[in-house]
Amino acid sequence: MGPVLARADEGDKRSAILAAALDLFVERGYYGTAVPAVAERAGVGAGTIYRYFKSKEDLVNELYRQCKAQLSMHVLVGISADAPPREQFHQLWARLADFFRRNQGTFSFLELHHHASYLDAESRAMEQRVLDLATSFITRLQAARVVKPISPDVIMAIVYWSFVGLGRCAQEGRLILGDENLAAAEQCIWEAIRL
Amino acid sequence: MGPVLARADEGDKRSAILAAALDLFVERGYYGTAVPAVAERAGVGAGTIYRYFKSKEDLVNELYRQCKAQLSMHVLVGISADAPPREQFHQLWARLADFFRRNQGTFSFLELHHHASYLDAESRAMEQRVLDLATSFITRLQAARVVKPISPDVIMAIVYWSFVGLGRCAQEGRLILGDENLAAAEQCIWEAIRL
Amino acid sequence: MGPVLARADEGDKRSAILAAALDLFVERGYYGTAVPAVAERAGVGAGTIYRYFKSKEDLVNELYRQCKAQLSMHVLVGISADAPPREQFHQLWARLADFFRRNQGTFSFLELHHHASYLDAESRAMEQRVLDLATSFITRLQAARVVKPISPDVIMAIVYWSFVGLGRCAQEGRLILGDENLAAAEQCIWEAIRL
Amino acid sequence: MGPVLARADEGDKRSAILAAALDLFVERGYYGTAVPAVAERAGVGAGTIYRYFKSKEDLVNELYRQCKAQLSMHVLVGISADAPPREQFHQLWARLADFFRRNQGTFSFLELHHHASYLDAESRAMEQRVLDLATSFITRLQAARVVKPISPDVIMAIVYWSFVGLGRCAQEGRLILGDENLAAAEQCIWEAIRL
DNA sequence: CATGAATGAGTTTTCATTCAT
DNA sequence: TATGAATGAAAACTCATTCAT
Numbered sequence: 001m002g003p004v005l006a007r008a009d010e011g012d013k014r015s016a017i018l019a020a021a022l023d024l025f026v027e028r029g030y031y032g033t034a035v036p037a038v039a040e041r042a043g044v045g046a047g048t049i050y051r052y053f054k055s056k057e058d059l060v061n062e063l064y065r066q067c068k069a070q071l072s073m074h075v076l077v078g079i080s081a082d083a084p085p086r087e088q089f090h091q092l093w094a095r096l097a098d099f100f101r102r103n104q105g106t107f108s109f110l111e112l113h114h115h116a117s118y119l120d121a122e123s124r125a126m127e128q129r130v131l132d133l134a135t136s137f138i139t140r141l142q143a144a145r146v147v148k149p150i151s152p153d154v155i156m157a158i159v160y161w162s163f164v165g166l167g168r169c170a171q172e173g174r175l176i177l178g179d180e181n182l183a184a185a186e187q188c189i190w191e192a193i194r195l
Numbered sequence: 196m197g198p199v200l201a202r203a204d205e206g207d208k209r210s211a212i213l214a215a216a217l218d219l220f221v222e223r224g225y226y227g228t229a230v231p232a233v234a235e236r237a238g239v240g241a242g243t244i245y246r247y248f249k250s251k252e253d254l255v256n257e258l259y260r261q262c263k264a265q266l267s268m269h270v271l272v273g274i275s276a277d278a279p280p281r282e283q284f285h286q287l288w289a290r291l292a293d294f295f296r297r298n299q300g301t302f303s304f305l306e307l308h309h310h311a312s313y314l315d316a317e318s319r320a321m322e323q324r325v326l327d328l329a330t331s332f333i334t335r336l337q338a339a340r341v342v343k344p345i346s347p348d349v350i351m352a353i354v355y356w357s358f359v360g361l362g363r364c365a366q367e368g369r370l371i372l373g374d375e376n377l378a379a380a381e382q383c384i385w386e387a388i389r390l
Numbered sequence: 391m392g393p394v395l396a397r398a399d400e401g402d403k404r405s406a407i408l409a410a411a412l413d414l415f416v417e418r419g420y421y422g423t424a425v426p427a428v429a430e431r432a433g434v435g436a437g438t439i440y441r442y443f444k445s446k447e448d449l450v451n452e453l454y455r456q457c458k459a460q461l462s463m464h465v466l467v468g469i470s471a472d473a474p475p476r477e478q479f480h481q482l483w484a485r486l487a488d489f490f491r492r493n494q495g496t497f498s499f500l501e502l503h504h505h506a507s508y509l510d511a512e513s514r515a516m517e518q519r520v521l522d523l524a525t526s527f528i529t530r531l532q533a534a535r536v537v538k539p540i541s542p543d544v545i546m547a548i549v550y551w552s553f554v555g556l557g558r559c560a561q562e563g564r565l566i567l568g569d570e571n572l573a574a575a576e577q578c579i580w581e582a583i584r585l
Numbered sequence: 586m587g588p589v590l591a592r593a594d595e596g597d598k599r600s601a602i603l604a605a606a607l608d609l610f611v612e613r614g615y616y617g618t619a620v621p622a623v624a625e626r627a628g629v630g631a632g633t634i635y636r637y638f639k640s641k642e643d644l645v646n647e648l649y650r651q652c653k654a655q656l657s658m659h660v661l662v663g664i665s666a667d668a669p670p671r672e673q674f675h676q677l678w679a680r681l682a683d684f685f686r687r688n689q690g691t692f693s694f695l696e697l698h699h700h701a702s703y704l705d706a707e708s709r710a711m712e713q714r715v716l717d718l719a720t721s722f723i724t725r726l727q728a729a730r731v732v733k734p735i736s737p738d739v740i741m742a743i744v745y746w747s748f749v750g751l752g753r754c755a756q757e758g759r760l761i762l763g764d765e766n767l768a769a770a771e772q773c774i775w776e777a778i779r780l
Numbered sequence: 781c782a783t784g785a786a787t788g789a790g791t792t793t794t795c796a797t798t799c800a801t
Numbered sequence: 802t803a804t805g806a807a808t809g810a811a812a813a814c815t816c817a818t819t820c821a822t
Contacts, residue, residue: 014783031225031227032226032312033819035816036784036817037816043282045784046817047782047783047818047819048781050818050819055817099287115363116224131369153369154361154364156360156364158387160360162353162356162357162360162387164356165351165355165356169352181345184343185345188345188350191387192357192387208807230792240807241809242793242806242807245792251793405675418616419615420616422616425795426795426805436805437803438802438803438804438805505757506614507612507613521759538769538773540769541769543760544754544760544773545773548746548770548777551751555742556743559741559742564716564738565736565738571735574739575739577740577778579738582743582773582777598786619812621811621812629787630788632786632788633785635815640814
């Protein structure tokens with residue numbers, strides 16, 4: 001077996017561990033999840049996890065960073081900055097919805113592990129970078145006088161956490177996050193923030 | 196002394212345990228909090244907790260129900276149903292803010308333990324009752340044609356979770372939840388939901 | 391209330407505790423029985439037990455001695471020494487059976503706590519006294535050349551433990567310890583030991 | 586090395602735990618024996634016991650079944666069914682004595698844990714199988730008109746429990762279970778049951 | 781590299797005993 | 802005298818981590 005395949009295998013194993021950890025951390029929380037349980041679901045030996053991650057804490061932090069990067073890539077990067085503001089907001093909302101539909105686990109994980117005590121400096125730093133990205137997006141719309149000239153954090157909280165709330169309702173089965181509800185919510189939130 | 200003081204002492208100890216558990220569950224989560232740690236912070240022996248609560252799970256459920264009741268009492272009960280709709284919404288928002296300011300721990304606890312796997316049937320039932328109360332409040336405003344005629348759950352998610360997001364930003368220090376920001380957010384959310 | 395009644399009450403309480411302990415020790419064993427459980431079944435406060443007994447170990451030892459005394463009084467004392475030997479043996483057997491029928495709990499307790507590690511010197515001494523009594527009874531029959539001239543302990547083991555075995559079978563429901571089986575067993579054991 | 590040695594090691598550890606548990610359960614009883622004490626005597630870590638046994642209850646049940654199987658194999662299986670009845674009984678008695686001499690702990694354990702509340706259905710079932718085996722042995726001798734035609738359970742109780750009693754006396758040091766006493770007791774019990 | 785048996789510190793929970801009332 | 806709430810030491814059991822294979 002050549003080194004290419006070997007590296008692919010390595011990647012596979014690492015990914016399998018991260019995927020298994022994601023599922024279990026969402027289901028049972030960080031402290032509620034045993035490392036051997038992650039190993040079993042990933043189909044690897046318990047010791048193998050320690051080849052790829054220094055500790056359980058390291059694992060959850062790596063996972064957090066990966067998920068955060070995925071979310072911000074998917075949602076924030078590449079929105080057409082020269083489209084009309086309402087269209088930009090529509091794109092943002094649609095990307096959030098798309099990400100949620102395709103990566104419910106990732107979304108739940110991020111939300112449940114928000115600001116948890118075991119997140120390290122690097123994870124906090126990455127969180128800050130994403131926040132900065134989001135803030136600059138809002139500030140641009142405010143500068144164009146299409147979004148209310150209030151604290152960008154207030155705008156951000158409203159947009160992001162409203163969506164989180166909708167996601168939770170959907171997961172609890174109290175709401176179907178179909179096109180209709182998504183469109184209605186989008187319009188609500190737009191009216192909330194537009195000038 | 197008489198039984199009055201004795202009962203007060205009993206209540207004191209029970210309350211001390213609940214208060215200590217609230218703090219620690221918010222800081223470290225349910226699985227991350229050891230029962231002796233709760234005991235120590237409450238200033239009682241570890242065994243004493245089991246006089247008042249059947250198990251750690253029982254403790255977290257009792258706490259959940261107490262907090263949920265407190266929140267819904269404070270926020271939903273007693274809003275003047277005959278005031279103008281905008282005024283009713285203002286009262287709701289002000290009560291949320293007031294509750295948050297005075298019971299940040301309670302608020303965080305409820306939000307972190309939302310739909311956790313260790314919540315029992317009774318806690319779920321209480322949650323449902325509070326949801327029903329909130330839904331009927333929204334439905335009334337929709338019937339009066341002052342709130343958008345979309346799924347009440349969407350309205351509820353937007354109002355409640357926007358506030359949760361603001362609370363989180365405040366706790367992380369990214370936002371000061373003063374009168375100005377609160378008023379701005381209130382106006383945003385009103386514009387989000389009003390017809 | 392006069393001292394007479396008070397003392398009667400005291401006796402009642404002590405007896406209630408001993409009776410409760412007997413039941414529970416038989417059901418769950420010494421280590422398997424909690425002192426508060428004894429208190430509850432006896433209808434007294436947990437602390438009260440420590441007015442009458444120095445410790446759990448003291449309680450089980452007092453109980454052991456009381457039961458042992460009861461058994462030996464009932465079975466060994468007062469057998470007509472001048473009756474024919476077969477009649478003496480019949481009396482012994484009938485008394486054992488009678489005691490078992492009327493005090494199954496006491497009988498089981500004695501048998502289960504035979505030579506347990508928590509029995510103290512006094513209890514062992516009482517056990518020895520009862521053994522001596524039994525031995526002298528057997529030796530007398532051997533001197534009269536009606537019982538086999540072998541070690542009295544062998545005779546004793548056969549008589550007493552055969553009866554214990556019958557009692558156990560009865561308690562497990564595999565045998566009804568009625569007149570018929572008792573008479574049959576008596577005749578067997580007599581033939582076992584008679585010269 | 587190969588899997589053969591590996592498996593032998595596994596078996597060694599499991600056996601060490603069972604042997605340690607046997608000793609301690611005999612000395613202090615089930616509830617009186619702490620799992621870490623078993624671990625220490627077995628020379629393994631406390632957690633290791635839970636690799637081999639699901640719980641303390643599982644451990645005691647496995648041990649019970651193993652001991653019961655050993656006893657019945659040793660005593661009941663392979664008695665020459667075509668030897669003269671008195672010789673068959675002699676073989677039985679000699680096997681009991683031999684088993685006792687070589688496995689005092691096993692014998693005591695079985696006797697102390699007879700019908701204990703923590704024995705599970707499988708253990709009870711195995712006990713029943715052994716009882717059935719013994720009953721059929723007795724019934725055969727009764728059919729041949731060499732043993733008294735009374736309830737086989739009475740016969741069994743007399744034979745087995747007399748031996749138990751002798752074993753106890755020996756363990757307490759009140760009796761030496763040498764050839765002489767064994768032969769005397771054997772003759773007694775034979776006279777007890779023979780027609 | 782990968783494994784999973786082994787471990788002991790840490791978890792939840794129980795209980796013998798004390799002591800304020 | 803009687804109580805039962807309070808306690809902390811010790812129980813059963815779990816799990817992050819290591820290491821021999």
